[in-house]
Amino acid sequence: MADVKKIATRDSYGAALVELGQEHEDVIVFDADLAGSTKSGVFKKAFPNRHFNCGIAEGNMMAVAAGAAAMGLVPFASSFVMFAAGRAFEQVRNSIGYPHLNVKICASHGGLSVGEDGASHQCCEDFALMRSIPGMVVMCPADDVEARAMVKAAYEYQGPVYIRLGRSAVPVFHKEEGYTFQIGKGEALTQGSDVAVIATGLMVERALAAGEALAKEGISARVINMATIKPLDEELVLKAARECGRIVTCEEHSVIGGLGEAVCALLSKVCPTPVSRVGVEDVFGCSGPADQVLELYGLTADHIAREARALCGK
Amino acid sequence: MTASEKKELMTAACRVRMDIIRAVHAAKSGHPGGSLSAADLFTYLYQRELRVDPANPKWADRDRFVLSKGHTAPGLYAVLAERGFFPVEELETLRHIGSDLQGHPNMNETPGVDMSTGSLGQGISAACGMALSAKYLGKDCRVYALLGDGEIQEGEVWEAFMFAHHYQLDNLCAVIDNNGLQIDGNIADVMSPYPIPDKLRAFGWAVAEIDGHDFDQMETAFAQAKATKGVPFAIVMKTVKGKGVSFMENQAGWHGKAPNDQEYETAMAELRARLAEVEAM
Numbered sequence: 001m002a003d004v005k006k007i008a009t010r011d012s013y014g015a016a017l018v019e020l021g022q023e024h025e026d027v028i029v030f031d032a033d034l035a036g037s038t039k040s041g042v043f044k045k046a047f048p049n050r051h052f053n054c055g056i057a058e059g060n061m062m063a064v065a066a067g068a069a070a071m072g073l074v075p076f077a078s079s080f081v082m083f084a085a086g087r088a089f090e091q092v093r094n095s096i097g098y099p100h101l102n103v104k105i106c107a108s109h110g111g112l113s114v115g116e117d118g119a120s121h122q123c124c125e126d127f128a129l130m131r132s133i134p135g136m137v138v139m140c141p142a143d144d145v146e147a148r149a150m151v152k153a154a155y156e157y158q159g160p161v162y163i164r165l166g167r168s169a170v171p172v173f174h175k176e177e178g179y180t181f182q183i184g185k186g187e188a189l190t191q192g193s194d195v196a197v198i199a200t201g202l203m204v205e206r207a208l209a210a211g212e213a214l215a216k217e218g219i220s221a222r223v224i225n226m227a228t229i230k231p232l233d234e235e236l237v238l239k240a241a242r243e244c245g246r247i248v249t250c251e252e253h254s255v256i257g258g259l260g261e262a263v264c265a266l267l268s269k270v271c272p273t274p275v276s277r278v279g280v281e282d283v284f285g286c287s288g289p290a291d292q293v294l295e296l297y298g299l300t301a302d303h304i305a306r307e308a309r310a311l312c313g314k
Numbered sequence: 315m316t317a318s319e320k321k322e323l324m325t326a327a328c329r330v331r332m333d334i335i336r337a338v339h340a341a342k343s344g345h346p347g348g349s350l351s352a353a354d355l356f357t358y359l360y361q362r363e364l365r366v367d368p369a370n371p372k373w374a375d376r377d378r379f380v381l382s383k384g385h386t387a388p389g390l391y392a393v394l395a396e397r398g399f400f401p402v403e404e405l406e407t408l409r410h411i412g413s414d415l416q417g418h419p420n421m422n423e424t425p426g427v428d429m430s431t432g433s434l435g436q437g438i439s440a441a442c443g444m445a446l447s448a449k450y451l452g453k454d455c456r457v458y459a460l461l462g463d464g465e466i467q468e469g470e471v472w473e474a475f476m477f478a479h480h481y482q483l484d485n486l487c488a489v490i491d492n493n494g495l496q497i498d499g500n501i502a503d504v505m506s507p508y509p510i511p512d513k514l515r516a517f518g519w520a521v522a523e524i525d526g527h528d529f530d531q532m533e534t535a536f537a538q539a540k541a542t543k544g545v546p547f548a549i550v551m552k553t554v555k556g557k558g559v560s561f562m563e564n565q566a567g568w569h570g571k572a573p574n575d576q577e578y579e580t581a582m583a584e585l586r587a588r589l590a591e592v593e594a595m
Contacts, residue, residue, distance in 0.1 A: 028447075028450060050450070052446065052481070054473075054477060055473075055476065055477075055480075057470075057473035057476070057477070059435075059436075059439070059469075059470045059473065060439045060442075060470050060473035060474050060477055062439075063436040063437075063439030063440045063443065063470070063474075064439050064440070064442050064443035064446065064474075064477065065443060066429075066436075066439075066440050066443060067380075067429065067439065067440035067441060067442060067443020067444040067445075067446075067447065068443040068444070068446065068447040069443075070378075070421070070428065070429055070440065070443070070444060071378075071443070071444050071447035071448060071451065072374070072447075072451075073447050073450070073451070075443075090433060091436055091439070091470075094430070094432065094433040094436060095429075095430070095433075095436045095439070095440055098420075098430050099420070099421050099422060099429070099430040100422065
């Protein structure tokens, strides 16, 4: 995939925000001194009077955004994942989630791919935290095309939304033409019947690579991109479980509380199915180049393929 | 304000205090102390200050009130009922299953409640967001927030104070109910926030210091708030926690406790006597 275009989903966010800003006067944006990194700064450049820096005060920012939503605006609030979902959790829970206010939390630098900054900034708990809030939509795009469509879908949706964006550039595998995005709908990227690999975010591309490797060994893998973690596309998961009988989940997130557990929670009740969860194994990350850190923690195509083989008894 | 206007406020405040005690007694839980210390403020705001319409509680151009010290919901509910947002009888459903009157304010359930609060420190931030948005939308409505003096121990409050000054939110008025007591005792002993007005001034706010049981002083301070341009306005009001019920006054123990039947009768008798006294003025 050497000549495939690579774009970080945070860049897609900045671009989509500007488009939304052009179309909708009610879009305003908050950031907490990270506008250059979250890419909300791109919006600031286009609409300086609609971008409000809150300084390094994420808790205040989330409740300020709640107040803006209560006035009928559609605020986007950005920071790093660690601070948006972590530090400001209680403001998100009480001031945005409980009143079900129309705030779009778009947080960048999620997961281990933050790289060099190390464990203090590599938040792998945000899906768990945000999933636990009633009524919160939780999403994570896999590439640029999906990310831009997702940000626009978040605007159209009435209610609180959390989107996790990535720091590192990731391959663009969706075709722009004819592409549509729907909140709560996953997509089967390949057809297969031996094992289903359900992935989100930057793990989708790795799942596709694993699928290709498995195909060469005669294992037919169905690779599913699950961009919406909550509400989960239950129909797609159940279909995969019934038709493939084995599932591997892949996420740049703790194995606790994320996509893997959401899939298991559904299957354990409706359609018990063996599941292997590829994710961060209840440990903190460390400093290093993003790809090397991901490899160190097993978030690779090789590891996904290994788990799939094991499930298939090979 | 004329003598008859003041008398009207005083009688309304008596009824609000009686409704607070009635609701908390019926709930067998709740926060009478801080509701009573702010009862005069609640009354003044909803009778004289806020541009609201009980028949149209979601009116887009209304003034907003955020009860940042959300645990004193009984005071807010009492004054909303007094103003006609919902029937006074509903107050006795406070904190009961199925009631619109949750233990802490819920904007989606109670007519007239502009923001869900209860977790201290967050309401003032939301009020900042409202004031900023009102300016962005070109609305001339004003935003009011009521904070507890213990509440300002929360760091988020100072983040919000910084924000309000930075964005020149002169359509925002924060009132701090300085009754001097919090759950664990005297605020000066638990974690002193003093000197409150000096700290607010250092954060760039214009500040008025008043007696929170004096309607004339409230009138002056709120007029001053409206006339102040370019900076947010704070009213630091000295109050008596539990004001109006002798055995609750200045007692931290009445922060979050309901009166039993006997205490209820005593409290109501005192408040009825006070009401008769005011009406006879």
